[in-house]
Amino acid sequence: VQLQASGGGLVQSGGSLRLSCTLSGSLSDYFVIAWFRQAPGREREWVSSISTGNDNTYYADSVRDRFTISRDNAKNTVYLQMNSLKPEDTAVYYCAATYYSGTFYLPATYDFWGQGTLVTVSS
Numbered sequence: 001v002q003l004q005a006s007g008g009g010l011v012q013s014g015g016s017l018r019l020s021c022t023l024s025g026s027l028s029d030y031f032v033i034a035w036f037r038q039a040p041g042r043e044r045e046w047v048s049s050i051s052t053g054n055d056n057t058y059y060a061d062s063v064r065d066r067f068t069i070s071r072d073n074a075k076n077t078v079y080l081q082m083n084s085l086k087p088e089d090t091a092v093y094y095c096a097a098t099y100y101s102g103t104f105y106l107p108a109t110y111d112f113w114g115q116g117t118l119v120t121v122s123s
Contacts, residue, residue: 001025001112005095008117011085015121019080021095021114027052027071030097032104033078035069037091037119046105047093048080058104063089085121092116 007019023030034049048069049058057069068081078095095114102109 003095003112003114005114005117008119010120013087013121013123015085016083019093021078023076027073027076031100033097035080035093035095037093039091044107049104087121087123090121092118
């Protein structure tokens with residue numbers, strides 16, 4: 001199983017970026033797909049998840065109403081649209097996936113991880 005994350009970059013505060021995570025195989029093979037982030041010196045933090053069975057989406061309070069997770073089944077890709085970015089959103093963003101149900105905001109739930117893409121938000 002491979003996850004390829006892309007789309008990171010440098011953006012000014014208030015700007016937008018869209019991250020992509022392309023997975024090997026069909027998205028329906030996975031139960032939940034998520035985005036996490038990790039800032040320097042900090043623990044990995046859950047950002048958002050999408051359940052492939054019912055398309056339910058979940059967000060951390062810190063990104064709710066600014067970030068949107070979505071998927072394109074034809075492209076085997078999950079997106080994270082990030083708007084109104086803040087300097088505190090600066091981190092390496094990782095996508096993750098699991099075949100099984102679990103506590104969706106815990107890193108230990110996920111069996112497969114992408115390599116990460118760096119998002120830097122300047123003030």
